[in-house]
Amino acid sequence: MSSLTRRSFLKATSALAFLAAWPGSACSGLLDRILRPQQARGTPSITPNEEFYVTSYRSPPTIRIGEWALLVTGLVERPITLTYDQLLEKPTVSSIVTLECVGNTVAGEFISTAKWEGISLGALLDEAGANGSAYDVVFKAADGFSDSIRFQRAMAGDVLIAHRMNGVPLPQGHGFPARVVVPGHYGMKSVQWLTEIEVVNYDYKGYYQQRGWTDDASVKTMSRIDLPGHGTTIPGLHHRVQGLAFAGTRGIRLVEISIDNGEHWTAATLEPPSSPYAWNFWSYDWAVPAPGRYTMLVRATDGTGMVQTSLEQDSAPDGATGLHEITVTISV
Structure with missing residues (x-):
């Protein structure tokens, strides 16, 4: 520790506090990378999938694709159930989006960029006839995790339900078979291993919000x-x-x-x-x-x-x- 600068020490102690408050090590390998010297290098514009930071509050769930479905429920006129094949058949949009873990330290490594392909969340909610007076859109995952964004944010047109990452189907560690990608918000809002989207008329508090972390993110x-x-x-x-x-x-x-x-x-x-x-x-x-x-x-x-x-x-x-x-x- 004697070789750390003051700011490096603050980074390390910040990470310790983060890991103590965030069960399951949401940013995989965070403390190890802070305390272990890293070779300086340039950053590629697109992060290879194997180098993209991993976010999970538990181990990635095992999903049998033949049994998986994505539900759209709640304040909608036409609830939707999509199989994986039906998801892939929908019109595809793509976007290059940077995601950052809320537990990232100043200048930390837990920020990455990928080309995501999938369907527009706003278009899916329109198809379901989502109620325009709704407050939140809730994302529920196969591992039990959940989070939400405001209804207006969900309808803004740039939020994706992604099923491909950098030209290949989502890797298991990054949310296969489908995940949310919410530009401009910390990664916890981009829920992985997605199973249900619920439109609600109240301020939904997800897993980390119930533990005192940011809701806006x-x-x-x-x-x-x-x-x-x-x-x-x-x-x-x-x-x-x-x-x-x-x-x-x-x-x-x-x-x-x-x-x-x-x-x-x-x-x-x-x-x-x-x-x-x-x-x-x-x-x-x-x-x-x-x-x-x-x-x-x-x-x-x-x-x-x-x-x-x-x-x-x-x-x-x-x-x-x-x-x-x-x-x-x-x-x-």
Whole structure:
């Protein structure tokens, strides 16, 4: 532990608090990855399925596809029962969406992006004749988990019932045979192993809301430095700094870098996002003034003009905040 920086220590203690409050280790492998040194590397725009972070409050359930069905119930005129084949026969839409675990730490690894394919939740609810005065849409899973979103959010047109992930059927560990994908909200709203969608006229409290976690679950603006890695020594006086930023459906307007521990800030170069619901990559060509030790910070401004907060807060109950900080040594 002596090699951890203050911010790394805060990340570790935040993770401990999160795991203690969140039974079942919702972000698989979280503490191990924080305390075990990781090799710095760039981030691919689309996360391979085998590297996509895993969310589960229990072990993935075993589902026999011939016995599985998706029900649409509650305040609807025409309840629906869909078999897997019937689900696949419906018109398919696709979207590239970034999901982040609410238990992710500042600059943590539990944020990933995939191309999701499936059906529109809003279209399915229209087909069922959902009551427009409803309050919540509840998602129930085969493992006993449940969560909800507001009815208006469900009808916005961008929420998917996904059955494919990066060109293949959903892997078992990511919700096979169907899951919800809710852009702009922490991953617990994107319920996996979906079995029932219920339209209700009250404020439904899901598994984690009953335990004091956020109900709205809108993601907070985050940014991180991927390259160079913290604690590294790199030769030369010209370097490209790289990383990513994410603010859900609000988008990213600006990313800034400080190489003097926050005294001065300089705009980085933003790449266009792959979709309105995906993370942004950024880069900064750093002309180092002289060899030495530097503390580098990054911050993002979302599409509404709100600057990422520097206030350090752990993940409980509604997502971590703070700025990512690294220290590097420049040699010649």
